[in-house]
Amino acid sequence: EPEVTQTPSHQVTQMGQEVILRCVPISNHLYFYWYRQILGQKVEFLVSFYNNEISEKSEIFDDQFSVERPDGSNFTLKIRSTKLEDSAMYFCASSGAGGGNTIYFGEGSWLTVV
């Protein structure tokens, strides 16, 4: 069964460093998303991406964050100058259409900022 894959599964980084989290969405999907889950808290929407541009973003997704689809298969989340409070599980997701289809999630990338 097709799945969303994410790398790395776990990354530890120094505060202030840049981090890139990578995702390979399901191959025929058109909509891509990043979510995060701080330990013990709700899963929170960060950004959605369609047709090579951001479709929607939350208040969390500020100038520190950026997304890119550098080629036909990868979808990346870049966090510039990481802060302690960026420590969280970051989930990539994809769907075949925007509003009506099931959104499929990857296993997550656990980011620890020290």
Next chain:
Amino acid sequence: KQEVTQIPAALSVPEGENLVLNCSFTDSAIYNLQWFRQDPGKGLTSLLLIQSSQREQTSGRLNASLDKSSGRSTLYIAASQPGDSATYLCAANTYSGGGADGLTFGKGTHLIIQP
């Protein structure tokens, strides 16, 4: 702004029981509602998707219902098994015209099925 609430926060029942998990949402302008399962330290597994025009969806021992007018959804699990132990998340996909809107999640119900 959409808010999703799940009750109870935790539930522990003996194996074999039928159980109901509750989800409520404040904005009824939703595309759909999805139920997910999350195992500790893992990703989210989609269980059921109910479109806004539907009343319920079934998959195996799971049945999810949706009442848009009252802002409620329930997940019914029949004949529970220890392998059903996980956190169950409800998420509303709210229409805002953009077509690729993010899901709004509840905090989840942490379910333990005792063997």
